[in-house]
Amino acid sequence: MFVVTLFQSVLKMAKIGLLIQRFAQQELRNSNAIFSLGLYLAGITYLVYMLGGQNASDSVWNMLLWVVVFFGAISQASRSFEFESGDYFYYYQTVAGPKATIIAKLIYNSLYQLILSVASWALFSWFYGNTVYNPGIFALGLALGCIGFSAILTLANGIAERSGGNVTLSSILSIPLTLPVLKIVSAINIQAMVGAPLEEVYELVGSLFALDIAIGLLAYLLFPYLWQD
Amino acid sequence: MTGRIYKGLGVALVLYSLVYGLLTTVPDLPIIEESIRNLFYHVSMWFAMVGMMAGSFSNAVGYLRDENLNKDGRSESLAETGMLFAFLGLFTGMMWAKFTWGAWWTNDPKLNGSAITILIYLAYFVLRNGIEEPRKKARISAVYNIFAFVMMIVFIGILPRMTDSLHPGNGGNPGFNSYDLDNHLRMIFYPAVIGWVLVGTWIASLRYRIKNLSQ
Numbered sequence: 140m141f142v143v144t145l146f147q148s149v150l151k152m153a154k155i156g157l158l159i160q161r162f163a164q165q166e167l168r169n170s171n172a173i174f175s176l177g178l179y180l181a182g183i184t185y186l187v188y189m190l191g192g193q194n195a196s197d198s199v200w201n202m203l204l205w206v207v208v209f210f211g212a213i214s215q216a217s218r219s220f221e222f223e224s225g226d227y228f229y230y231y232q233t234v235a236g237p238k239a240t241i242i243a244k245l246i247y248n249s250l251y252q253l254i255l256s257v258a259s260w261a262l263f264s265w266f267y268g269n270t271v272y273n274p275g276i277f278a279l280g281l282a283l284g285c286i287g288f289s290a291i292l293t294l295a296n297g298i299a300e301r302s303g304g305n306v307t308l309s310s311i312l313s314i315p316l317t318l319p320v321l322k323i324v325s326a327i328n329i330q331a332m333v334g335a336p337l338e339e340v341y342e343l344v345g346s347l348f349a350l351d352i353a354i355g356l357l358a359y360l361l362f363p364y365l366w367q368d
Numbered sequence: 369m370t371g372r373i374y375k376g377l378g379v380a381l382v383l384y385s386l387v388y389g390l391l392t393t394v395p396d397l398p399i400i401e402e403s404i405r406n407l408f409y410h411v412s413m414w415f416a417m418v419g420m421m422a423g424s425f426s427n428a429v430g431y432l433r434d435e436n437l438n439k440d441g442r443s444e445s446l447a448e449t450g451m452l453f454a455f456l457g458l459f460t461g462m463m464w465a466k467f468t469w470g471a472w473w474t475n476d477p478k479l480n481g482s483a484i485t486i487l488i489y490l491a492y493f494v495l496r497n498g499i500e501e502p503r504k505k506a507r508i509s510a511v512y513n514i515f516a517f518v519m520m521i522v523f524i525g526i527l528p529r530m531t532d533s534l535h536p537g538n539g540g541n542p543g544f545n546s547y548d549l550d551n552h553l554r555m556i557f558y559p560a561v562i563g564w565v566l567v568g569t570w571i572a573s574l575r576y577r578i579k580n581l582s583q
Contacts, residue, residue: 294515302499302508311494312512315487318480319522350522357518361511364432 151239158235158243166251176215176255183207184262193267197332200270204263205325208256209317212285215251216292217309219244220300237366241293241359248289256281272334276344280331283347284324290354291316297365320354323347375570381563385412389556399468406464407553408560413457414482416564418524420450420572421489425517428510440506443513444496445576447489449568454486478535481524488516 166173187203195203231240260281263269271277292313299309327343389408397404427443430436461479462472473479495512499505 291519294511298495298508298512302495302504308495308498311491315484315491316516316519318484319519319527322527346526353518353522357515361514364507365511367507 154235154239155243155246158239159247162243162247172218176211177258179214180207180211180255180259180262183210184259184266188266195267197270198329200263200267201325201329201332204259205321205328207259207263208252208281208284209288209321211255211259212252212288212292213310213313215255216248216289216296216313217306219248219293219296232366237363238359240366241362244293245290245355245358248293249286252285252289253282256285271332273331276331276337276340277328279344280324280327280347283327283344283351284320287320287324287347287351287354288317290351290358291320294358294361294365297362301365320347320350323350374566378563378566378570381559382567385556385560385563389560392552392556394553403464403468404553406460408556410457410460410464412557412560412564413453413460414524415561416568417450417453417457417485419565420446420453420568421517421520423569423572424450425513428513428517431506431510432514435503435506437502437506440502440510441576441579442572443510445572445579447492447513448575449572451486451489452571453564453568454482454489458482458486476535477527478524481527484523485520488520492516 184207187207235243257278260277295313295316296309298312299306302308323343324347327340327347330340330343385408389405394402394404424443424446427439427446431439431443461482465474466472492509492512496505496509499508
């Protein structure tokens with residue numbers, strides 16, 4: 140009995156891996172999308188630089204970085220279900236089922252947004268100089284923030300997609316929902332920049348971690364209701 | 369019969385808190401002074417709002433379980449009534465803030481939380497208006513409702529405790545909870561909360577019935 144369940148879970152894992160691979164291939168084939176996201180990041184960073192960002196204080200630097208990452212994440216996630224709508228919806232429904240699809244989507248979107256946010260951090264450091272005192276904590280904050288963002292944005296975009304694929308609706312739904320994560324993550328990053336005592340930072344990191352788990356679990360439980368006809 | 373009991377009780381408790389809240393003597397605290405009476409009128413609005421949203425949430429969970437469209441209707445009416453309480457809470461809070469802090473709006477975690485809550489639930493109504501088919505509308509908005517309620521609890525219940533707030537009882541401000549465990553205030557505050565929750569349930573059930581009739 141135990142062997143059978145183990146075998147099933149391995150199969151499921153393999154399926155999720157395949158799905159992630161397929162999402163990545165689709166994205167790479169559609170090189171225009173990646174190029175436009177990269178151009179958005181470079182363009183907006185330079186725009187901020189021109190408008191006087193080079194004199195930014197720590198808190199302003201952090202705020203600007205999060206505005207850039209936040210809108211990058213929103214535009215990335217708004218295409219979440221681009222390939223799963225229409226006839227493809229039934230294809231994924233039969234081949235993978237909603238649970239495997241949502242897990243694969245969550246992992247894929249988190250990784251994608253992590254790459255985006257590290258790229259913006261690199262761009263910001265290049266233009267304004269890197270003033271982060273504790274890069275490890277800063278990176279941890281970015282990673283946890285991206286996991287939270289991806290869970291909220293994926294579910295919100297799924298809702299918008301199922302209700303008729305309205306682009307404005309997905310931002311109306313997701314922007315207020317992401318604010319708790321954004322608030323905690325920017326607090327973590329500002330503390331990483333100024334080098335606050337680690338006990339204080341770990342408290343925030345712990346609460347963000349708990350919030351991420353709660354959001355991810357909720358997205359996993361609710362998605363099957365969304366993904367049916 | 370049970371309907372009459374809860375409605376009568378709700379009206380009685382609300383009237384008691386409205387009248388007795390003005391007549392009673394209150395502890396003499398610096399800065400807030402007589403405006404401490406707003407505890408009965410402003411704070412009870414937020415408690416009633418959370419009560420309405422919790423009812424809306426539990427109806428949304430119920431809908432996903434058994435696909436009963438009546439629960440979807442109740443969920444929507446309760447969320448609408450919750451919005452009414454949210455705006456009343458915002459309004460009474462702004463009046464109080466102007467005379468106590470000197471500004472209509474401040475960058476306080478509790479104020480941010482309530483603003484975000486209002487945005488989240490306005491988005492819920494926008495979402496509902498965008499879908500035509502009743503069952504699809506019910507299912508998708510129930511999913512959003514559940515997610516929204518959890519995020520609202522995080523934003524108004526957990527985040528303000530992590531940072532300082534200007535509100536009485538937080539961060540070195542004179543307040544009702546930390547300084548004086550004044551049972552006298554509680555004798556009016558708790559009945560006010562229960563009364564407003566009961567009256568809110570009544571309003572929501574009326575809205576629900578009107579909507580059913582007009583269909």
